Amino acid sequence: MRSVSVIGIGETKMGKLQDRTLHDLIREAGTKAISDAGIDKDKIEALYMGNFNSSYLCLQSHTGALASEVLGLGTIPTVRTEGACASGSLAFRQALIAVAAGVYDIVLVGGVEKMTHRSTEEVTTGIAGAADVDFEVNVGSTFPSIFAMIANRYAYEYSDQREAMARCAVQNHANAMLNPDAQMRKEITMEQVLAAAPIASPLTIFDCSLVTDGSAFVVVAATDIAKKIDPLRCIEVVGSGHAGDTLTAASKQSLTTMRVTVEAAKQAYAMAGLAPKDINLAEVHDCFTITQIITGEDLGFFEKGRGGAGVLAGETARTGRIPINVSGGLKAKGHPIGATGLSQIYEVVTQLRGEAGDRQLANIRHGLTHNIGGTAATCTVHILKGRE
């Protein structure tokens, strides 16, 4: 199969964008990505669109065809992918497969979510659809309660992570101060976080990702074509992994090791011929701070049970051994669900190109993205490679 590269990226500012429609968000991010790729839009042969739940939140389905019309893409084929919070990276993964296989040469991949116009109860209902509604939601589970259970189980099996979780939140907020697209550009302190009231013990509001409107798009192309378009700005996708696990928390083999992450990472590392030590930055799925800690371990950056200690030691900070979520992550950049996986790609490509401005990291070669859906029931991991 052919190598595939990212040749264009675009995203909206993330946040509470109540004056902007789904159309507006798609138009902005999609147009930016096509423009960034430096191609005429008639070169785009297909569109893969990640969207989690506009069907419920906006009563709008068929978002692939919607995006194609908004962007004026003519008769190209479109498909929406959905896998809860991993919807955006699933679109990316399917696009990679189609281009690698030679079905298409240049493909647009988008993600969008519009959430903040609905009430908290409606947003909770919409998000809860990522779990098993009959066996979890209808008996009282919501995601904060499930991830609180994961945090409690982690404390039981390893050690209490209250302080490390707080540090994740503080660090992600600090990182977001440098990201002009971030929703929550507001510093928080360890004291604030540790003093907050639990919403599902031990999680407080500071441990939870945000409710966000936003969109992100990328253009992918076969690498041989990408190099002809702009050899200096195309970024090769060298690893891709995709795994699943049971939907319900009750059926998991373990709550403290996310085997979707382990398996997807294994595939991506094998494809790339790389090991965790070769990764210079990672955008990971911090739906809750405990997930960021567990993910650091499951991706192989830390030994099992040592992820929190690594965070507290500064190893995941911008200046650390393995910077995690320099964009601000889902916690502070925001979590426009269907767009999140592509916003992660946006950040890693921006960094690998050296175009990250105030938040640019030095000496980076390989970046990783990690996106999960539901209670770690769906996961993709991608590895991108910058220039020599």
Place this chain on the structure above:
Amino acid sequence: MRSVSVIGIGETKMGKLQDRTLHDLIREAGTKAISDAGIDKDKIEALYMGNFNSSYLCLQSHTGALASEVLGLGTIPTVRTEGACASGSLAFRQALIAVAAGVYDIVLVGGVEKMTHRSTEEVTTGIAGAADVDFEVNVGSTFPSIFAMIANRYAYEYSDQREAMARCAVQNHANAMLNPDAQMRKEITMEQVLAAAPIASPLTIFDCSLVTDGSAFVVVAATDIAKKIDPLRCIEVVGSGHAGDTLTAASKQSLTTMRVTVEAAKQAYAMAGLAPKDINLAEVHDCFTITQIITGEDLGFFEKGRGGAGVLAGETARTGRIPINVSGGLKAKGHPIGATGLSQIYEVVTQLRGEAGDRQLANIRHGLTHNIGGTAATCTVHILKGRE
């Protein structure tokens, strides 16, 4: 790329199945397909799941992961695809690409929809999400009104199709009498249909497809592997096409030629090296009877403007030149939206295997499926080949 074949099929009875959950529907159809394939389920490497709008109708998203858990498929990767009423065939198309590319050898493809537990108003709202909500639905359009406009425009450009539309309905109902899985096993007469009151003139209730609960699954495999499993029952997919068009009716170049169908069919015929005259049966997307008539033309079975005359001449009947919707179609077999594209594959594979019992057609070699989403904004066409 490798050739791909269907090695297993399964579907539920279609209908108003109010005592059955999404889990139940998935379990029945998925288990049947895996059993029909004659493989252990641990041979399945990925699951593509078509679902239109359980997010709204059942508050359940993430149906790929749901189906994997229900069927006990372990850690295989899953992805849900959505493209309105074409959601099921989009899952099939993406699975084909992944197997053809060599990413997986054996893949399960499913589709499900549960609709009848919701009120007519809720079902209408859910389905309307397949159109542009801001620019069509919120200004009063629903699908019956859009397809009524198409029928009226067709009458203006060509000729009135009231009688031919009625014949489509009568014929599809007659066909469904022979299909044990069909929802509407009830004969209707031309007199009944022609006397019915319009719901969106010229369409009456008899011109509309059904609201249906149901599920259909198929197993696909690389043909070299499929032939080792069972050379007598595997059915090769020789053509696949996928196209898009504008989402809104107002932006279409034509209302009476569906260019998604023309383009997707062109791709599928070219891949198969076949022409319309080589096709022996077709399952087409009769969301409304006018669509069945237009589709007969756009697939190349009839000259433009002659599709209705062909129906009235009996050319699409079981005994005709090109039998269309011998399953009963969306009109009488039923239209469990996310499952429809796969139920079409189910019918064509059953026929090509010679396992269709009372409704078996004689002397058939090539079958075609045609599935559209929204106002012909998404379309796939597949061509399957039976044994010599």
